[in-house]
Amino acid sequence: MDRDEQTKRSDISLNKGSVWGLIIAITLIWGYAWVLMKASLDHMGPFTFSSFRFGTGALTLLLIVWIARLGLPPKRYIKHLIIIGFLQTTVVFTLVMFALMFVDAGKSSVLLYSMPLWSSLLAVKFLGEHLSRWKIAGLISGMLGLLTILGWDIWLGQNIEVIIGEILIIISAISWGIANIYYRLNVSDLPKLQSSAFQMLFGVLGIFIATLVMESGQPIIFNTESIYYILFTGVLASALCFTVWYVIMSTVDMVTATISTLLVPMFGLILSSLLLNEELTIGVITGSTLILVGIVLSQITYDKKRTEHR
Template structure:
C-alpha cells in the first residue's frame, strides 16, 4: 500500500479547519443522495439506478485501490467480503430503492439510519458487548421512535410495506457491521469497502436483469448526473474520506455526525421535493436520533470518568 498518499490525506484532515468542513460535506452529500434516489425513479427502474450507481462507485474505488497499490485481499477473506457485500450493498439498496417508490425520501433516511440501534443489539448478542443503562435507554427511545413512524402509518394504512422494507435494510446493514468487525477488521478499510461493494453490485445487477430487463431508461443530463454523483461522490469519495475521518475522531463524534445524514435528507427532501413533515415523523425522528446519541455520549462519559478516577493526575489539555 502506498502509505505516502494515505498519510498525506490523513495529515490534511488533521487540520480542524479542514476536518469539520469535510465531515459536514460528507453528511450533506449522503443526505442529498436520498433526494436523488427518490427522483431517479422518474428516469429508470429502482434496481437499474442502484446497479448503475454502485457499478460506478465500485469501479472508482477499485481504481483508488490500484493507485494506492493496496492489491487484492487474501483469499481467506473473499467469502466474508461476499457476505458483507450481500448484506451491506445488495440487500440494503434493493430494499431502500424499491421502498422509495412508496415512501418519502426524508422518512426513508430516518428509518434507514436506525441502523446503529440494530448494530448495538447484534453486537451484544454475537460480539458479547455488554449493555449499559444509557445504552438501553437510548435503544428504547430509538425503538419508540421507529414504532411512532411505523405505527402511525400502519394505523392509516399508508406505505407500511415500503417502510418495513427499509427496516429490513437497516437490520441487514446492522448485521453487516457486526459481521465486518468479526471477520474483516484486519483488512484495510478502503480495500474491504471496494471489494464488498463490487460483490454487492453483482447481486444488484442480477436482481436488475431478472426484474427490470425490459424497463425503459431515460438517459438525460439529470439522470446521468444522479448516477455519477451518487456513484463517485456519495459512494466512492465519501466512503474513502469517511474511513480516514474515523481514524481521526472518536466513535461518539462519528456516530453523532452520521445522524446528521437523515437530518439533511429530511430537510433537502422538503425543500427540493416538496415533501411534507408530519407530526409522527417529527416525533419519531427526534426519538431515534436522540436515542442513538444518548447511548453513545453517555458511554463516552462513563469511560472518561473511570479514566480520571484511575489516573487523577493525568489530565490532558487542549
Template sequence: MNFFKQHKWSIPVIILLVTLIWGYAWVLMKEGLQYMGPFTFSAFRFSIGTITMFIILWFLKISRPPKWAYKHLLVVGSLQTALMFLLVMYGLKFVEAGKSSVLLYSMPIWSTILAVLFLNEKVTKPKVIGLALGLMGLLTILGWDIWFNQNPGVILGEALIIISAIGWGASNVYYRKHLSQLNQMQTSAYQMGFGTLGIMLVTFIMEGGQPIEFTPYSIYLVIFTGVLASAFCFTVWFYILNLIDMVTATISTLLVPVFGLLLGWILIEETITWSIFIGSTLILIGIIISTKSKKPRMT
C-alpha cells in the first residue's frame, strides 16, 4: 500500500496490468470448456487460487482475520467468487468469450448505483459522462443482436452473466462498507476460500462423475486463471478499491472487455466488427474523462 501512495503513477499501471490479465483470462475460460465442465473448471481454478493465497499468507506471517469479519467475508466470497463465476462459466457455454466479458463489465453501472445508495459517494458530471460513454460503448459492441434473433440458449447465457455483474457490483460495495479496514490479502484469501467451498459443492451436485481431460494446455489454463487471474488480480483489486473512489475503479474495469474482445479475435478467431471497434473507442474515451475528473483518493 505504501508503494502505491508514494508512486501515484503506479495506480494506472497496475489497473492496466490487472485488466489485461482479466481480458486474457476470458479466452482461457472459454478454452477450458473443451476439457471439463464449467463448474469443474471453476472449482479447479479457485482451489488453486485459494491454496496460493494461503501459502502467501503463511509466508508473510499474516494472521487470521478477526472473528467479526468472517460473516462479511462469507458474503463477499458468495457474491464475488461463487455466484459470479458459477454463472459466468455456465454462460460461456452459450456466449462468445469477448461478448461475455462485455456483459460482465456492465458491472460499473450497478456498482455506481449501489455506491450512491449505500456509500453516499458523489457522482460528478465528468464521471456521469464517462460512465455514459462507457455504457454506450458496451451497447455498441453488443450490437442489436442482444435484442433480436437470439436463441434461448444465448439469451439464458447473457442473462446469467448480467446477474453475475450485479453480484460483483454488490460485492464491491459490501467490501467497501464492511471490510475495507481489513488486510487486503486476508480479504482476498478468505473470501476466495468461502467462495470455493460453494463452487465445489455445486460442482459435486451438478458435474460429479463427468469426464475431465488433463493435458499440458488444460493444466496451464487452470494454473494461469487460478494463480494470476484469481489470487494475484483479486488481491490487487482490493488494494485498488482502497486507493481510489468506487466509480473510478469500476469504470476502469471497462478495459477488460476491450482486451477480451481483442485477444479473443487474435487467439481463438472470434469476430471483431466495426461496432466492436467503435464501442471500444467509446469505452476508452469514457475512462479518460472519468478518471481525469478527480485525483485518486489516497488513504
C-alpha cells in the first residue's frame, strides 16, 4: 500500500508541469473565447450564436458520455439538471451574449467572473458556511471592484445601454452562483461529466426557444470566420475545456484549481485589447484588480477551511 501511495504521489509530482500546462491552455482558450463571442455578433444574433455554440458543445459532451458509457442520469436527477441548465447555461449565456452587443469583451469577462463572490454569499445562507474576516474582506474588495467598473462609467456619462449590459452580466454571475449552490445541494453525487453534459443539453433548449422568439428570421452569415467561432467556442471552449477541467480538479488541490480560473478574465482583458482594440481604462484596470483580489481572498480562505475539516 505504501509503495502504491508513493507511486501515485510521484506520478502527480512528475505530472505537475503537464497539469499547469493544461491549466494555462484552458484558461487561455476561455479568455480567447470572449473575443470570439464578441466578434460573432458581426455574423449573427447573440442568441443564435449561443444556440450554435452550446448545441455543438452539448453534442460533443454527449458523445464523450456515450464513449465513457456513463448512460442517462437517474430519473430523480432530471428535474435538478433542468434547473441547473436553465440557470447556468440558458440565463447566463443569453444575458451575456446580449450584453456583449454593448459591453467590451474584456470588461464582460471580469464582471462574469465575479461569480465566486456571489457563490460565497449564497453559501452562507443555503450551505451554512461561515464567513471569516478574510472572506468578508475579499467580498468587500470584490464588491468595490464591481462598483468601480460600473461607477466609473456612470461618472463618465457612459451610454445607458452599456450600463444596462453590465448589470445583465452581473445578473448572469449571480445566476451562475445560484446554479453552483443548487448543484452542491442536489446533484453533487452525480458524475461531473454526466451532469455537465445533460445540464448543457437542457440549457441549450432554453437558448433555442429564446432564439426562435427573439431572432427568428434574422440573417445568419455562414463563412469561414463564423464557423470557426462556433466550432472553437463549442467544441474547445465549452466541451473539451470542461472535460480537461475535471481532469485538473482530480489531480491538483482545489485551491490551485480555483485560483487558476482567475487567469480567464486577465486573458480576456489582454486579448480583447490586442485583438479587438478595446481600451484598458483606469476604471476597468482598478475594478478588475479589486475583483481578482476579492476572489483570491474568498476562495483561499474557503479551501483552507475545507482542508482543515478533512
